[in-house]
Amino acid sequence: MGISNIFFIIALAAAGFWFAKNLNKIIRNINLGKDIDRGDSKAERWKKMFMVAIGQSKMVKKPISGALHIAVYVGFVIINIEMLEIVIDGIFGTHRVLAEPLGSFYNILIGSFEILAFLVLISCLIFLIRRNVLKVKRFGFREMLGWPKTDANIILIVEIMLMSAFLKMNAADYVLQQRGVEHYIQAGAFPISGSLIVPLYESFSTGFLIFVERVSWWFHIIGVLLFLNYLPYSKHFHIILAFPNVFFSKLDPKGKFTNMEAVTKEVKLMFDPEADPYAAPAEPEGPVERFGAKDVQDLTWKQLMDAYSCTECGRCTEQCPAAQTGKLLSPRKIMMDTRDRLEEVGKNIAKHGADHSDGKSLLGDYILEEELWACTTCNACTEACPVMIDPLSIIMDMRRSLIMEDSKAPAEITNMLNNIENNGAPWQFSQTDRANWVNEG
């Protein structure tokens, strides 16, 4: 075993360890959320995951970005089969170890990897142009300035670099194979690198080509390991969470909002003729729950998973009637704020323990009342999301907190609520006049 194999094993183990550590942090953060049962109707959930996550059925609602995304997605998944070989080669110092057992199928595999890698590369280039040159509108909202924009560009540039390294490695390998250089066995088919890069390499010396092949090989694998560890810090984490997030998504009709159980108990008591009006209130079991959501811990684990699944594509905000007409609300920002705040709370817990409070909250320090009151609950955002994120449920839970915890609402809303309470209609009409329309023809 050579020094490079040892180095490889150390790099692989370190990357695996660091990723597992960060993954654990995210799981811990998601588990800060309240419980919600999303384990029912397994068959329907699997079906939905196959359609929406694996099948990308919502992505293709936008044909151009949908098709480009499928190229990158399929490329990513398939090319990762190659990782198996790279890892074996890296550990044991072999070269193209799968070529012999797979025979001519190996050529088909490598050939398709090349085509896919090229498609990924082109797609990422187009994505870069869409973001930075064409300036597609949904990437330009205020929440996208600064880090989110950089994050998106880093992801695309890294993917382009990884795919280029993969193709350069293949091209050098191919020329070395042709020259019958020892160690470089005749294996693989190179439809892309063979025609695009090989003509350039043919004049290079064998020594230099071995250098290019090795550097590209190492660049690619180290790049992949670093990129893996970039995911937990990035919106790109969606490549992992998209699948469970769709699986655990809401199956009820979009219009069905949750009925709060804590409220039901109280209201039932009020309607119970047997209830003793002078009885002391029952001791609450466990800590008193807040009505609605003021901070991330008041949300459910699914809403927190939503936040980590968001890749900031902005299809929700693009469809949102409030955002389209210049209101402060952007459903994407609701998700980004939730994640940012959750990360902050997670860091606080790691540093100061679980009971630490920094005096901040999602509602107020991140999300403003003005954003929440701009929502028409029209479900355009939930319909648009390719990974079934539900920003509307967070907006609703925060409105509940505003109304039921803080009694804060625009004056007209308070009036409307008073009317319902007093005369059973949102306007100031008497309930006894309800049927007047019958004789008003």
Next chain:
Amino acid sequence: MSESLQVNTMADLMAQGKKPEVLFWVGCAGSFDDRAKKITRAFVKILNNVGVNFAILGTEESCTGDPAKRAGNEFLFQMQAMSNIQVLNGYEVKKIVTTCPHCFNTLKNEYPGLGGNYEVMHHSQFLQKLMEEGKLKIEGGEFKGKKISFHDPCYLGRANGEYEAPRNLLQELDAELVELKRCKTQGLCCGAGGAQMFKEAEPGKKEINIERMEDVEEAKPDIVAVGCPFCMTMMTDGVKTKEKEDSIKVYDLAELIAESNKL
């Protein structure tokens, strides 16, 4: 009065020892809003004409609680819901039809969890069923050569996945159905949902109903068909703001059918 309607209340029928086939849930807008009352009357004319055995709750009806819930007042919502459920269950109501998608959504989706289990239909679904059963014949003719666009109500469409019933009814009018640029799953809200109806919009560049009117102007229909009293208000206001009252009319599905059948 030539326009007199045959409307029983549940209480009347109960006193006679009778039960209707279906309860017509009128809703607050349908009861009190002047424009929406016309929709209510048009729908009842169709029911009378077909001979549907229905009743209303009349003064026993109260807000479903939808605007309270969407504003965030779950407590008030559940108070409303439970007292309505007491009334509905007291009359042993099994089937409900309503001309308001917000009432429809709340009764259908949010009442079962609180003990109110009914078969709930939006009037477009109910009318479609009457048509399929051969009880309702839509004459057409009246609207021949006219262009009609349907504005999907969020709480019928996206919220409950019903896009076809209203279109199937409109198809019978012999008019030309022109889809708005944003329709069905992509339909743009009128701006009234989620308790927005009852407040000024938050500061922004444009009102949502004006944004929606621009879709209408692009499609150039003679008539915008709606299926929701709040959409009716928003679209009518939009037409007025754009000063298009002469060229674009806004009607509910029930009004179009009543008009077509000369009821």
